[in-house]
Amino acid sequence: MAWKTLDEMDLDGKRVLTRVDINVPVKDGEVTDTTRIERIAATVQDILDRGGKPVLLAHFGRPKGERRDDMSLQVLIPALESVLGVQVIFAADCVGPAAAAVVDSLQDGQVALLENTRFHPGEEKNAPELAQAMAALGDVYCNDAFSAAHRAHASTEGLAHLLPACAGRLMQAELSALEGALGSPDRPVLAVVGGAKVSTKLDLLGNLVEKVDMLVIGGGMANTFLAAQGHAVGASLCEHEMAQTAREILSKAEAAGCKILLPEDVVVAREFKEGAAHETVAAHACPEDAMILDAGPEAVEAVKAAIAEAKTLIWNGPLGAFEIAPFDTATNAAALFAAEQSEAGKLVSVAGGGDTVAALNKSGAATDFTYISTAGGAFLEWMEGKTLPGVAALG
Incomplete structure (x- = not known):
């Protein structure tokens, strides 16, 4: 506009x-x-x-x-x-x-x-x-x-x-960055969406699968998608009641030609604390008494390959429980690779949302991203395709 x-x-x-x-x-x-x-x-x-x-x-x-x-x-x-x-x-x-x-x-x-x-x-x-x-x-x-x-x-x-x-x-910088990322971006466009719950990002996922070429789903949200595909997720954070919705999003993505990347392997632990004993297992092999707390090394390589292929990256949400080590490994590795690609002029990277900014700052990747939005709710609503009253009034 x-x-x-x-x-x-x-x-x-x-x-x-x-x-x-x-x-x-x-x-x-x-x-x-x-x-x-x-x-x-x-x-x-x-x-x-x-x-x-x-x-x-x-x-x-x-x-x-x-x-x-x-x-x-x-x-x-x-x-x-x-x-x-x-x-x-x-x-x-x-x-x-x-x-x-x-x-x-x-x-x-x-x-x-x-x-x-x-x-x-x-x-x-x-x-x-x-x-x-x-x-x-x-x-x-x-x-x-x-x-x-x-x-x-x-x-x-x-x-x-x-x-x-x-x-x-x-405001001008925010609008220019977001318009460049979703309005008329260089393709392929990759979106990384993480966080705890699918239910809070339904509008976002529904909008993105029709606008981006590849979509990485991470964090607790990935558990819900894995469960929807019939995989056991043990004691992991998971919205089992959202299984049908997750399957509908996967179908919508397929129809739109958007490639969805879910983790092929995951890092699991029996307790959620700093330095907890952990192991890497296939995404479909989470033990009953364990929680999925991060994406595994194979998943990280897949995300890095997608970033290397992309010309534009939109990032909202971490890939795992980034607040505590060692479950920040996937987020840090992917973020630092995106930062390298951006700094080398190979990628336009735009990120936003509270946890996202915190995660990128923690990893040290934030300084080399093309643009970091601190707008929170407004950033999310823009990504969801909604009209922002304060922006529309300037037109």
Whole structure:
């Protein structure tokens, strides 16, 4: 879909309402991870460089429409000033006189931070009157919060219809990466989908088998597919009630010409703990008292061969219980190989989702992937083929 970027907007002297995701972890009144703040810096700097006045709109936590001191954005001011390198002026509300006073007093080179949008019940209800009150504070709307784009809220969707609207640099990067991976990718396209449950990724699998050439299924999800094929999975995490659904997905993939890769061998153990005694067995030979906790070496080689064949890779979810050794082996090996292929210019690799980012960071592969999305739910819904309200409103 078509959406405007900052390059197409006149920002000189304009108040730029900039929706960002700075929902960062805070402990004892201090930000413990500034990653999300760092990722909005390019947008804020671009607006400042072109004579605009950035006015940041953001949510923080889940206050459910009530004003809560422990969810005030004011605590983020020191971290914002440190990362952005400019003075950040705080407004005690995101609409009304308090917000207007701060926005109107902004000097060149300063940034305004308006209070938590979710202190207003109308935010999550996408109330027109709240969106209009926000719009009164700005001349241009810039959405740089792809991670909140799957929510039709006043500050992510309603506001975009009331002012000239565009995507910020982070949003632009997310959309470009995802469009490249699923919209018009270089083929063959490989998707790696892992995680615990098939039931949480039905829409994702159903969409992917019609869009990709190869699909690796890993983690607990693979157990459900193995069981659906009649293989014993012992005491493994498995949704036996999803067997028919798994078979339908396999049939749909076959009809679409999508090759499904399930593990040929697996790593099993009798207990789920660091360094537990384990063995590798054929995927159809899991002992009754054992759990499948990782893909085996043959399976890893098959995944690496698929990665070597692919031109585009989309990754969501680990291949095993990556949180503890030695059951992180398959995920680490496949991720590092994908990183090598990407770094060598042979592969465009896009990954996203909470566990995925954690797994790729743990393996050391993340830095060489083409693009890592931190968007979570929005990334998943995009992969599922759903329309994201916050993106659609920019078109």
